[in-house]
Amino acid sequence: MKIKTKNAKETRAFAQKLAKDFVEKRGPLILALSGDLGTGKTTFTQSFAKALGVKKRILSPTFLIMKRFPLKMSNFQNLYHLDAYRIKAPDLKKLNVEDVFKGQNIVLIEWADRVKEILPKGTIWIRFEHGKGENERQITIN
Numbered sequence: 555m556k557i558k559t560k561n562a563k564e565t566r567a568f569a570q571k572l573a574k575d576f577v578e579k580r581g582p583l584i585l586a587l588s589g590d591l592g593t594g595k596t597t598f599t600q601s602f603a604k605a606l607g608v609k610k611r612i613l614s615p616t617f618l619i620m621k622r623f624p625l626k627m628s629n630f631q632n633l634y635h636l637d638a639y640r641i642k643a644p645d646l647k648k649l650n651v652e653d654v655f656k657g658q659n660i661v662l663i664e665w666a667d668r669v670k671e672i673l674p675k676g677t678i679w680i681r682f683e684h685g686k687g688e689n690e691r692q693i694t695i696n
């Protein structure tokens with residue numbers, strides 16, 4: 555699936571809609587987000603998490619590798635936000651991320667292409683690209 559958004563608001567609306575499609579599923583659910591700086595990976599994650607009831611504001615995790623947000627849902631216990639911009643797969647292994655990938659969790663990973671060798675089968679890839687206009691983005695889901 556491929557969609558174009560004209561501005562950040564449309565990307566947020568798309569993230570919310572996608573999150574609602576996933577609420578019925580069972581974990582683990584791994585969303586690998588790829589794309590250049592500023593293409594909207596954090597913007598997407600913020601609205602996706604909000605739609606699942608995360609009240610805390612998700613920040614662009616420049617100095618953070620992994621953050622957990624507990625969910626009040628029967629089928630998913632936590633939402634994890636990871637950013638692999640500064641790290642490689644072995645760093646994630648040290649954080650026992652493989653256990654996170656096995657649990658009833660939703661995991662969103664920015665810069666996931668940097669750690670793809672440790673992502674489980676069934677990972678959903680979402681690619682973000684700049685469009686022609688300044689605020690246009692193309693989002694592709696495999």
Ligand SMILES: Nc1ncnc2c1ncn2[C@@H]1O[C@H](COP(=O)(O)OP(=O)(O)OP(=O)(O)O)[C@@H](O)[C@H]1O
Binds near residue numbers: 596598682
């Ligand atoms: N169509 C759009 N979709 C998403 N964000 C947009 C769009 N148009 C403009 N923006 C703006 O682009 C910026 C995207 O920043 P964001 O932090 O989400 O990107 P990112 O992919 O997480 O970058 P990084 O790789 O640095 O983590 C925001 O300031 C947002 O408001």
Ligand SMILES: [Mg+2]
Binds near residue numbers: 614664
């Ligand atoms: Mg980001």
